[in-house]
Amino acid sequence: MKKLLPLFISAALGSLSTSAWADTLADIYNQAKDNDPQLLSAAAQRDAAFEAVTSSRSDLLPQINLTAGYNINRSDQDARESDKLTAGINFSQELYNRSSWVTLDTAEKTARQADSAYAAAQQSLILRVSEAYFEVLRAQDNLEFVRAEKAAVGRQLEQTKQRFEVGLSAITDVHDAQAQYDGVLADEVLAENNLVNSYESLREITGQEHSNLYVLDTDRFSASKSSSSPEALVEEAQTKNLSLLTARIAQDVARDNIALASSGHLPSLTLDGGYNYGDESNDQNFSQGDYNDFNIGVNLVVPLYTGGNITSQTKQAEFAYVAASQDLEATYRSVVKDVRAFNNNITASIGALRAYEQTVVSANSALEATEAGFDVGTRTIVDVLDSTRRLYDANKNLSDARYNYILSVLQLRQAVGSLNEQDILDINDGLKAAAAAQ
Numbered sequence: 060m061k062k063l064l065p066l067f068i069s070a071a072l073g074s075l076s077t078s079a080w081a082d083t084l085a086d087i088y089n090q091a092k093d094n095d096p097q098l099l100s101a102a103a104q105r106d107a108a109f110e111a112v113t114s115s116r117s118d119l120l121p122q123i124n125l126t127a128g129y130n131i132n133r134s135d136q137d138a139r140e141s142d143k144l145t146a147g148i149n150f151s152q153e154l155y156n157r158s159s160w161v162t163l164d165t166a167e168k169t170a171r172q173a174d175s176a177y178a179a180a181q182q183s184l185i186l187r188v189s190e191a192y193f194e195v196l197r198a199q200d201n202l203e204f205v206r207a208e209k210a211a212v213g214r215q216l217e218q219t220k221q222r223f224e225v226g227l228s229a230i231t232d233v234h235d236a237q238a239q240y241d242g243v244l245a246d247e248v249l250a251e252n253n254l255v256n257s258y259e260s261l262r263e264i265t266g267q268e269h270s271n272l273y274v275l276d277t278d279r280f281s282a283s284k285s286s287s288s289p290e291a292l293v294e295e296a297q298t299k300n301l302s303l304l305t306a307r308i309a310q311d312v313a314r315d316n317i318a319l320a321s322s323g324h325l326p327s328l329t330l331d332g333g334y335n336y337g338d339e340s341n342d343q344n345f346s347q348g349d350y351n352d353f354n355i356g357v358n359l360v361v362p363l364y365t366g367g368n369i370t371s372q373t374k375q376a377e378f379a380y381v382a383a384s385q386d387l388e389a390t391y392r393s394v395v396k397d398v399r400a401f402n403n404n405i406t407a408s409i410g411a412l413r414a415y416e417q418t419v420v421s422a423n424s425a426l427e428a429t430e431a432g433f434d435v436g437t438r439t440i441v442d443v444l445d446s447t448r449r450l451y452d453a454n455k456n457l458s459d460a461r462y463n464y465i466l467s468v469l470q471l472r473q474a475v476g477s478l479n480e481q482d483i484l485d486i487n488d489g490l491k492a493a494a495a496a497q
Contacts, residue, residue, distance in 0.1 A: 081271040081272060081273055081492055081493055082269055082271065082272050082273065083272075083273045083487050083490055084188070084189065084192050084273070084483060084486055084487045084490060085483055085484065085487040087188055087191075087192055087261065087264075087265060087269070087272075088184075088185065088188045088480070088483050090265040090266075090267055091184055091187075091188050091264045091265045092184070094264075094265050094266035094267070095184055095187075095264050095265070095266075097180060097183070097184070098180050098181065098184050101173075101176055101177045101179075101180035102177055102180075104173050104176070104177070105170075105173040105174050105176070105177040107173075108166075108169050108170040108172070108173035108174070109170045109173075109174075111166045111169065111170065112163070112166045112167050112170050114166070115159075115162045115163040115165075115166035116163055116166075118153065118156075118159045118162065118163075119153060119159055119160070119163065120152075121150050121151070121152045122150065122151045122152070123148065123149070123150045124148070124149050124150075125146075125147070125148050126145070126146065126147045126148070126149070126335075127145065127146045127147075128143075128144070128145045128146075129142065129143070129144050129145075130142065130143045130145075141339060141340060142339070142340055143337065143338070143339040143340075144337065144338045144339075145335065145336065145337045145338075146335070146336045146337075147333055147334060147335035147336065147352075148333060148334050149331070149332070149333030149334075150331070150332055150333065151329055151330070151331045152329065152330045152331075153327070153328070153329050154328040154329060154330055154357070155326070155327060155328040156327040156328070156329075157318075157322040157325045157327075158319055158322040158323065158325075158327075161315055161318050161319040161322055162319060164315055165312055165315040165316065165319060168308055168311050168312050168315065169308075169312055171308050172305055172308040172309060172312065175301055175304045175305040175308060176301075176305050178301050179301035179302060179305060182301060182473050182476075182478045182479075183473075184264075185469070185473075185478055185479070185480065185482065185483060186466075186469050186470065186473050186478065187264060188264060188483075189465070189466065189469050189483070189486070190466060191257070191260045191261045191263075191264055192261065192272065193275075193462045193465060193466060194257045194260060194462075195254070195257045195258055195260075195261055195269075195272055196272065196274055196275060196462065197257075197458065197459060197462050198250065198253045198254040198256075198257040199254060199272075199274070200455070200458040201250050201253065201254075201455055201458070202247070202250040202251060202253075202254050204451045204454050204455050204458075205243060205246045205247045205250045205451070206247060207451065208243050208246075208447060208448070208451040209240070209243045209244065209247055211447050211451075212236065212239050212240045212243050212444065212447060213240060215236055215440065215443060215444065215447065216233075216236040216237060216240050219232050219233050219236045219440055220233055220236075228440065232439070232440040232441075235440055235441050235444060236440055236444060239444045239447075239448070258270070271493060272493065273487075273490035273491060273492055273493065274490060274491060274492075274493050275461060275462075275465075275489065275490060275491075276489055276490060276491040277461070279489055280461060280489060282405075282408065282409045282412055282461075282464050283409070284405060284406060284409060285402060285405060285471065289398070289399055289402050292398050292399075292402060292471070292475055293394075293395050293398050293399070295475050295476070295477070296394050296395070296398050296474060296475045296476055297391075297394075298476075299475060299476025299477060300394050300474065300475065300476040301476055302390055302393075302394065303387075303390055303391060303394050303476075304476075306383075306386055306387040306390040306391075307387060309383050309386065309387070310380070310383045310384055310386075310387050312383075313376070313379050313380040313382075313383035313384075314380055316376040316379060316380070317373060317376040317377055317380055319376070320369065320372040320373040320375070320376040321369070321373045321376075323362060323365065323368075323369035323372065323373075324362060324369055325362075326359060326360060326361040326362070327359075327360045328357065328358070328359050328360075329357070329358050329360075330355075330356075330357055330358075331354075331355070331356055331357075331358055332353075332354055332355035332356065333352075333353075333354055333355075334351070334352070334353050334354075335351070335352040335354075336349065336350070336351055336352075337349060337350050337352075394474060397470070397474040398471065398474045398475060401467055401470045401471035401474055402471055404463070404467040404470070404471075405464065405467045405468060405471060408460055408463050408464035408467055409464065411456075411460040411463075412457070412460045412461065412464060415453060415456045415457035415460050416457060418453040418456070418457070419450070419453045419454055419457055421453075422446070422449045422450040422452075422453040423450055425446050425449070425450075426443075426446040426447060426449075426450050429442050429443050429446040430443055430446075465486065469482060
């Protein structure tokens with residue numbers, strides 16, 4: 060039985076070179092494929108399920124056994140000793156056993172289910188790697204914005220101190236500037252810790268240390284809506300979503316388990332045969348003899364009464380089928396919800412991107428105007444500090460919106476069932492070396 064769902068294109072990623080000083084998204088993903096415990100566990104479970112098919116098929120094939128024995132008997136009463144040599148070969152072949160065929164069919168479907176689960180684990184890895192990667196970039200951006208704000212507030216603090224020394228500002232202005240500077244220092248500590256922790260999340264997936272990543276090329280970054288309608292996306296998900304496919308197979312397996320349980324009422328027919336040889340000797344009368352036995356026959360077994368066990372097992376299987384059917388319905392509803400929600404998130408992210416881009420421009424202009432007003436005495440240092448905070452908050456929000464858009468696209472593709480390694484390659488093309496971003 061061939062393994063199913065040849066979903067991914069590993070060769071494409073293998074051709075990518077790894078930077079000696081920084082990792083790209085593709086580099087991280089390649090490392091994760093070889094080291095992620097969740098993916099490796101899913102692969103092992105899939106392989107075990109396919110081996111179970113071979114095991115189930117063996118019940119339909121002849122069972123042949125070779126036997127041999129040598130026995131020595133001694134008797135102290137009459138000082139007699141005898142020995143006996145025996146050998147034989149026996150076989151059994153099922154002619155009809157409904158449960159064996161149902162078991163094989165169930166094993167094949169279970170293997171398909173495990174293969175589908177493995178493909179889902181591959182898609183999950185793509186998303187988990189991307190989420191962890193961009194969480195690092197998000198944390199890096201946040202730390203850069205905090206440090207830039209610290210430098211700006213630090214300059215404002217020094218200017219305020221100088222103005223206070225010459226009598227142009229009140230001591231309260233110095234205290235306000237100092238308070239905001241101290242707050243930014245606290246933000247920097249938290250941002251540094253968040254960056255360290257985000258790298259740890261990446262290490263959890265790859266099993267390797269990372270310290271330098273390619274960053275998003277914001278000059279080439281662009282966002283666009285899906286060309287498909289929500290209804291078309293939901294329809295596509297009904298045929299491609301791997302969680303939905305796995306749930307459908309689970310329902311089929313549950314249905315087969317009903318047939319397997321009820322097959323206990325049916326008769327079974329086997330063909331049995333064998334050849335046995337024996338040779339025995341006695342030291343008292345030196346007599347010896349050997350024999351050859353041949354046997355072959357058809358054996359019929361008809362279950363008449365099993366104490367209600369078969370009926371009970373059938374009912375259990377029927378209840379399990381109802382549960383699997385409800386799980387399928389729950390999965391379907393969840394998939395529909397996810398497809399619509401992630402599609403909405405993309406639309407919202409695009410709107411937020413445009414708004415935050417304008418917000419950054421407006422906040423920068425507002426800060427310049429506020430600083431000019433402060434210089435001529437029409438605005439206070441509090442106004443300047445507030446404008447400074449709004450500018451860096453706007454930059455942070457814009458950065459977050461970019462990463463949220465990318466992840467929403469990947470989440471939608473996973474929900475639809477079309478997520479694959481090409482998405483990693485496409486995103487990787489939109490990255491650039493960190494040094495070039497400075």
